[in-house]
Every structure is written in C-alpha cells, then in structure tokens.
Amino acid sequence: MREIINFTISREAENLHEESFVIPHELKTLYLDIKVPEGCSYIGFVVLRDETGAIRLQKLLGYGAQKLAVGTEGTHTAIGGVPGRILPGEWKIYFGIFTETVKQQLGDKTIVLETVVTDEISEITEPIGKWIWVEEGSFHISPEKYDWNQIYQAETRWYKGDFHTHTRLSDGKETIRNAMKKAKDMEMDFYVPTEHNLMHTGWCDTDLCILPGIEITTEDGHFNLFGITEMPEKLLEIVMYNGTPQMEKYVEETIKEANKKGWIVSLNHPFLTVWKWKYGKTSLEDFQCVEIVNDPTYQDAPSSNDQAICFLDELWKDGHKIWGVGGSDSHNLIEERYEGADLPSIAGDPGTYVFCEGLSPKNLMEQVRKGHMCVTRFCKIIPQITVEGKEYLPGDKITENGENIVLIYEAQIKGIKERPKVFLVKNGEKLPVKVYEKTSGDFYIKEEIELNDQTWNWVRLEVRQRQGAFLGYVNPVYCGAMDSVCSTIEEIWEKMGEN
CATH class of the missing domain: 2.60.120.380 (Jelly Rolls)
Known part of the structure; x- marks a missing residue:
C-alpha cells in the first residue's frame, strides 16, 4: 500500500x-x-x-x-x-x-x-x-514491563539527576542513546524525560533510573508531570484548544488527574519571558514542586530563575510546603551555545540531588514528595541538620517542641574553586554565614539558628558565587504551623508585588 x-x-x-x-x-x-x-x-x-x-x-x-x-x-x-x-x-x-x-x-x-x-x-x-514500557496497543505503562520497585543502586545517599529534559521525541536534538552517554558524563544517577505533550513508550538499555514524565505545554505556561503511568486524558484537547479560553479548563483537569493518579506536578520556569506561567487561578494545593532553576545558560534565565526562588519563598512565607527542583530543559547538541553563553546547555546542569535509601523509581517519587532535595550548579551540597542530636533532611518537619529550638545547620559544599557566599534563609530573611575552607575546592559552614514551634518557622540554605550567580538551593526544614492566606498563584504574585 x-x-x-x-x-x-x-x-x-x-x-x-x-x-x-x-x-x-x-x-x-x-x-x-x-x-x-x-x-x-x-x-x-x-x-x-x-x-x-x-x-x-x-x-x-x-x-x-x-x-x-x-x-x-x-x-x-x-x-x-x-x-x-x-x-x-x-x-x-x-x-x-x-x-x-x-x-x-x-x-x-x-x-x-x-x-x-x-x-x-x-x-x-x-x-x-527492546525496552518497551507500555502495554500492547495502549499508552498505559505496564507494571510487568516497567518495574517501579527496581533498585538501580542500593546505597543510602544523595543521588543526582535532572527533572526536565528533551530528546528527539519532541524538540530535543539528541537521540535517547546519546542523551544517556551525556548523562553518564555528568555523573547522573536518574533521568526524567519530559517531552512537550508527548510520552515515551520505552527507552534504550541503561543503568540509569529513568522516571517517566511529560511536559504539558500551552501558550500560557508549561508544567511537568513526574512518574506518569499513562498518557494524560485531555492531552489532545490541550492541543486542539491551545490559545483559546477553553484551554484553562483542560489544564485544570489535567492537574487534577495527575493528583488523583499519584503523579507529581511541577510548575516549570514560571517567570521565563514568553514561557512564563499565566494561569493565575491555579490552586496552590494542586502542585508539589516549583522549578527554581531552569537552563541557566539561556539568555533570560538568571533573572527569571531568581524570581522563581523569590516566588517559592513567598509560598513558604504563606505556609505552603512546596519544593524547589531544578531542570536543565536541555535541547541542544553538546557543541551548541545559546547566544552570549559561555557554557553549553546540557542535562545535569543544574543537577537535582535527591536523598534515597536505595534508588528506585518508587523511592525517587517518595523522596521528591518529602522535599528531600538540593539543586546545584558546579558543586555538590551535603547538608547535615540536627536538633538535640536528631538528624533531619531538607523537607523534614522539626519534631522537637519549644520556643527556643536550637537547630545546628552544617553543610559541605564540594567541587568549587572559589570561596562561595552562603546564606541561611529564615522565614524569608537572608542571613549571611561564615564559610570555612576544608580542602582545596571543598568548603563548609556550621551555624546555630533558633526556631520557635509556637509560630510558623522555616529555614533553607542558599549558595552563590561571589559575583552573585546561583550555585545551590537546599529545600527548607520547618516547624510550627500557619493557616495560609493565599490559595491561588495570582494571590502570591500580588504579595511579590507588594514586597
């Protein structure tokens, strides 16, 4: 025929x-x-x-x-x-x-x-x-063909990966196999393919943990879904009605579907020029992550990424427990550069580190939901957070009680040559801390900070170059409680404008 x-x-x-x-x-x-x-x-x-x-x-x-x-x-x-x-x-x-x-x-x-x-x-x-994920004749991931419990690495440690990537299935320029070679070069342990309104149905042979994902793409904003088990139900409607008033309805239905099915919803590059998020009525309860660093080699990325960090701080100040993730959003070949960029856009820059007791797709999803994550460029951050001898991870709630909880915040910052600037951010206020050099390329900090569980308290770590460029973000620990005032994204925008 x-x-x-x-x-x-x-x-x-x-x-x-x-x-x-x-x-x-x-x-x-x-x-x-x-x-x-x-x-x-x-x-x-x-x-x-x-x-x-x-x-x-x-x-x-x-x-x-x-x-x-x-x-x-x-x-x-x-x-x-x-x-x-x-x-x-x-x-x-x-x-x-x-x-x-x-x-x-x-x-x-x-x-x-x-x-x-x-x-x-x-x-x-x-x-x-040969590695097919889906059931024959359908876009449902088969539990017989994709093992959510498969242990790729058994150690308890911080694992590096990328939560926003593209291959030739959508508008990336790399084949899946070349993408895996580059991921290994970047010392990644896991990889989340997030193609524009498209779902991978299989993968090449690799020892990386591959977590199925998708980037829902519209004229008025993009968001990622991590850990998908099938093609979202309203995907073709999203394509058909893109750019029309009906679009917002299908976006909302897709986010609701994701939450119902246990997928993780992450708001992508919320302030990036023509791709910024415009759905102001989005409920803050409906997403679990915000992409705070997106392709830092892109022309408009540094300022928009800093806005995303400020946006997430405003969410925390209003009592919302939503986690920061990174995404390279890499599309290019290794030899390509964006105009004015000194470095290539490559998967793993930034890297998102997730603390897992053994790396499997299921464990990865569970730890992302808990906020056990750090986002970095050019370095690795190993936080050690203790209260009265009890250790906590980023994302944890401090369980000790009292008006004078003494939190000891230590962190190693490994792999950079120049002494960085480091801040502990408490309840939105940046507090510079002293940085010690441990060995060449390795630095550390140790600070005490007081918390009060009678009010809403949270603390996160931020690392920057001396000139101010982003190096690292460690998700907050927190104690106490707060009744949130804001319920939608546009209400947080208003707060940012006030500040």
Missing part, C-alpha cells in the same frame, strides 16, 4: 487536523515519511490511531529526518510508538500544531506537510529498541 496525505498549516488553520486511510490487510510494519519544509521544524506533532481508535504513535516533527514507523516489535517501532499488530481497517492520522511556534516561524505564510503512508520497507529514524 502507498498513500499520500497532505496537511495545510497556517495561523488560520485548525489546531488539530485529521485524515483517514485504509489498511487493506495485516502488515508487519507501517511506515510514515513526513516531509517537513526547510525551516519549519517543531511546528507540531503527529498522532496515529489504529482501527480500534487506540493511539499507536505520537511524535513531534523536530530535529532530523521524520521517518517513523509502527511495527509488531520495538525494533520496528519509532520512539513514541506502541508496538503491536497492524490490523486492517480504517486508521487515522492527526497533526496538531504548536500555535506559538507557528506564529514565530510562519507568520502569514501557508505550508503543506506531505505524509507518505506505506508498507514499503524504509529506514526508521530512531526505533525504541
């Missing part, structure tokens, strides 16, 4: 296009060759449904050739696909556009995407391989 399907794309076109084709008899492999005009990458993604209506493939038209396939095995199925039988009947192919990219790239122009649908043997751009 061979059929050509054309999609006409413009600013005036619908966000989601649909065409049908017929498979006359059972096939071993179905191939899609999508010819994207030069200079028009990343304008949208393709979705393929089989004769039952089940989604069998989803892929952003991004970097490199777009020669895709779905087959009976992972070796004959492109990333983002679901292996299984290719049965006769009416199949459907959808093309969903990213409205913000279309506006940026096309302007008032119109283009045609030609898609050749065939069973003629052809090259596959990037097959999944």
